[in-house]
Amino acid sequence: MTLISFVVPAFRVQGYLRECLDSILGQPVAEIEVIGVDDCSPDDSGEILAEYAARDRRMRAVRLTENVGLGPARNIGLDRAVGDYVWFVDGDDWLAPECLVEVAERLRATRPDVLLVDHVRTHWNNATTGSAMPEVFPEPPGDTFRLRERPETLRLLHTAWNRLVRRQFLIDEGLRFAPGWYEDVSFSYPVLMAAERIGVLDRVCVNYRQRRAGAITRTRGDRHFEVFDQWHRVFRLMDSWGPRVDDLRPAVFERMIWHYLTVLGNGQRIAPELRPAFFAQITTDHARWLPPGGYPAPGGAEGLKHRLVAAGRWRTFSALRTAYRARDAARRTARSTRRRVAPRARRAARLTRDALLREYYRAELRRPVDPTLAVYAAYWYRGYADNPAAVYEAARRLAPGVRGLWIVRRDRVHTLPPGVEYVVAGTPAYYRALARARWLVNNVNFPDFVRKRPGTVHVQTHHGTPVKVMGLDQQRYPIGAVGMDFAGLLRRVDRWDYSVSANSFSTQMWERAYPAAYTTLEVGYPRNDRLVTATAEEVLRLRGEFGLGPGERVVLYAPTHREHLPGYRPPFDPERLLDVLGPAGRLLMRSHYFHDRDRRARRPVDRDRVRDVSAHPRVEDLYLVADVLITDYSSAMFDYAVLDRPIVVYAPDWEAYRLARGVYFDLLAEPPGAVATDFADLLDLFRSGAVDAEAATKARQRFRARFCALDDGHAAERVVRRVFLGERPEPTPGGC
Structure with missing residues (x-):
């Protein structure tokens, strides 16, 4: 018997829908069903609903062929519901853990027509605001009542998601949602007026997400004039009730x-x-x-x-x-004046070289934008790398009228390829380029002082498909977010015009982590074009440059860093791994770029068979020469999967990592290949051949289908055509 039917309409909520569904399906109450209604959403909300329905029998997905709006979409879910009660939960909100236990107990004990539950508004900065329930009900009633007995009930927020309604009661009264905005008004007030038994549960059950971008209220x-139509429906219904x-x-x-x-x-x-x-x-x-x-x-x-x-x-x-x-x-x-503590004279006395350069930058902002200049940067000016490098190369070929200029640290100038024009970070030329460039392309954010000028275009390419939580989502994991300025982060995000996404999953997570008004370019990752287009001859040449023979099995070990554990290294013994690999085994070891200044002495190993490749400027070279990748939570796995070669997830601290740093999906449940959680297991995977076994291959195929479908060798070209040439993709035939 189904106690509660959840109806979850979905329209442009792909970044939040997984959290919503997980919060419902993860409740410790069995007698539920979830009806997800894809309201012909233009994003991947429908695919997410279908994915959950395929793996959980309590979930049903309904895909609409035209957009009908929130109210009619809820009605469609209501018509398919079989539970005693219906709970309309929006796809961008989520339930509090284990709240359903108390909800179910109260429903069974009192059998109300309507059960009102408490909520909090959860803001983008992780702050919460309570509801009016403590003021309306200082002492919540333990029994049910009619509205005329407690008319103050009307002062609670008039939404559909803060109340469970008995399904047969809705059918008997003929109460449904009307089309249009503010559809809750003409449903929630009549529900309260018609109910004979209203219950109240003063337990916070719903997190009402206050979205920074994309909400109707913003x-x-x-x-917004449709609010009048909804209230007119309420009073016309009251007229008919007499x-x-x-x-x-x-x-x-x-x-x-x-x-x-x-x-x-x-x-x-x-x-x-x-x-x-x-x-x-x-x-x-x-x-x-x-x-x-x-x-x-x-x-x-x-x-x-x-x-x-x-x-x-x-x-x-x-x-x-x-x-x-x-x-x-x-x-x-x-208040602002009282906080001002630096008079102009003292400020002038404290001007440093950096401050003078900032003044120079502000002066350059008054000069015209250079219509041909594109500025590129990667990894906080570490050099020529990653997605920006791939976009730069494609722009040189497809948009020769665009002048590409790189920003690089002084100590990394020597890593630039011949012929690449550059400026050194911190010099007058650097500030001039940032002030006057028409395009600014980076895989991280430019500094806070950079201003978004009218007519300029900022492109955020990112630098990996996220396993760990990013951006605003890190607020829930403070151990991994020490020192982060989230308000400053959003000011930087607001400069973005384009966000390059490798796959649908990344798009969903970026929308949550970096909410703003940018345009997403879900085109694949430009840096992976080379992995797709590399020839067998190029791979052989690269292996020769690394001193790797054609018959040797090359393993690349590339772990990520742990922000919450500075200096941590997973337990890893190169010599023991080489013993298992045998005489033909070779090992390449690459630390995360955050560790590029780590010069601690390492235990001596067989240097003919082990090489530290942390300083190699192009990680794509390492992918191409490697036969197997060992990693943990690094985005390297998503790139390397493009090559369709074996991947091993070595995650000895998985439980600690997911709790302290936070992750977007269960990597051990959905891996790209074989999995080891301690070093002995890792050795056994190679010793037994499980690295190449059928189970690992099938896992990699599923992983590739989910994350690598767009990596066809033309991602950089798609970015250049949209950003620099202004071309737009052909519309997809069919659809809404």
């Missing part, structure tokens, strides 16, 4: 005016030129639906707003709003 436009709900009209009317003023007062929703018309409609509705005996209007400034609405005095209302904003701005200015 979108300006005239669709005396049954007449005593509730004053409280519902007050909520309507409150809601209208909330929408109007949010500057991110109603554009200035639309506000007079929005206000006029509030006045019209005030006159149309005002209860004969009046209503409990609030006091103070809020009450004044209600009176101005009733009188239709837009100019006075607007002037009052402007005055309040001016007062608040003056207070902020006063």
Whole structure:
């Protein structure tokens, strides 16, 4: 028997949907089902729903052939539900761990028509804001009640996801969602008015995600006028119900005016030129639906707003709003002035060379943008590498009118290929290039002082498919995020025009980790083009340059670093591995680039068969010469998988790593090949041949299908054609 049917509509929530589904399916309650409704989403939300449905019998995925909107999508899920209760959970929110135990107990004990649960607003900076439940119900009722007995219930947020509703009750009352924005209004209020048994559980069950970008509440436009249609539905329904709900009209009317003023007062929703018309409609509705005996209007400034609405005095209302904003701005200015501690004279006295160069940079910002200049950088100016290098090479071929210029540290100049134009970081030429370039391409962020000029284009190529959590997601794992400035990070992210993504999975995670208004280029990774196009002759040549014979088996060991454990090295004995590999075995060892200054003495090994390749400038060379890759949580596995050669995941600290640093998926459950969790197991994998066995091969095939489908040798070309040449891909036939 199914107790709860979860209905999860999905539209443009690919970055958050996995967390939502995991939070439901991971609850310790068995009697549930999840109905995921793909509302013809243009992203991969539908594929995620199908993936979960394929591996969990409690999950069903419904794919719509046209976009119908949130309300109708919920209705479609409701029509397929079989549970006693229905819980409409949005695809970008998630449930609190183990909350379903208490929810199920309360449902069974009281059998309410509606059970209201508590929630918190979870903001992008990981801050949380509580709900109104503690004020509305200082002492939550233990038994059920009707709305007229506790009309203050209407002051709880009128969303569908903070309440479970008995399914047969919805059918009997004919209550469904209406189309359009603010669809919760014409569902949630009638549900409360019609219910004979309302219950309250003062347990935080829902994390209501406050998205930084993409939320309707942060979108300006005239669709916010649809809030009026939803409230009109509520009052027309009350008219049809007649005396049954007449005593509730004053409280519902007050909520309507409150809601209208909330929408109007949010500057991110109603554009200035639309506000007079929005206000006029509030006045019209005030006159149309005002209860004969009046209503409990609030006091103070809020009450004044209600009176101005009733009188239709837009100019006075607007002037009052402007005055309040001016007062608040003056207070902020006063606080800022008090914090200012550096008078101009003292500031001038402290000018250093860097400060003078920054002044030079600001002066260069006043000069015209160079329409032909593209500036490239990689790994905090470590040299010519990674995706930016691949894009640079493709641009030289496809966009010869673009002048490419690299930024490099002084101690890394010698690593640049011949003929590559560069500037040294920190010099006047460096600041001039950053100020005047039309294109800025990097696989990490440029410094905070860099300003986004009108007409310039910033391209973030990233430098790996993420296993570990990144960006804002690191806020939940403070051990691995020591010293991170998340507000500063988002200011840097806001400069991006394009985010290059290797695969759908990366796109989903980048949207969560770096929420902003950039355009995603899901095209594959440019740096992997070379792995696809390399010929057998090139591989033989490279092996010869490394002194590797054609009959030798070359193993590349490339672990990642642990931010939470500086200096940590996984237990690894090169000599013991070579003993297992036999006389034909060779080992290449590469530390993470964060360790490029690590000069600690190492235990002596057979240098003819072991080579430290940490300083080699192009990791793609190492992939091409290696027959097997051993790694742990490094993005190297995603690149190396393009070659379709054996990969071994060596993860001796997996449990500690996933808890302290955080990961996006279970690498041991979905590996690219064989897995070892201690060094003895690693040796056994090679000794037994499991590295090349059928199970490892099938795991690699699944991994490649998921992460490497776009790596066809033309990723850099696709980036150049879009970014430098302004070409757009042909539209995909069919679809929504």
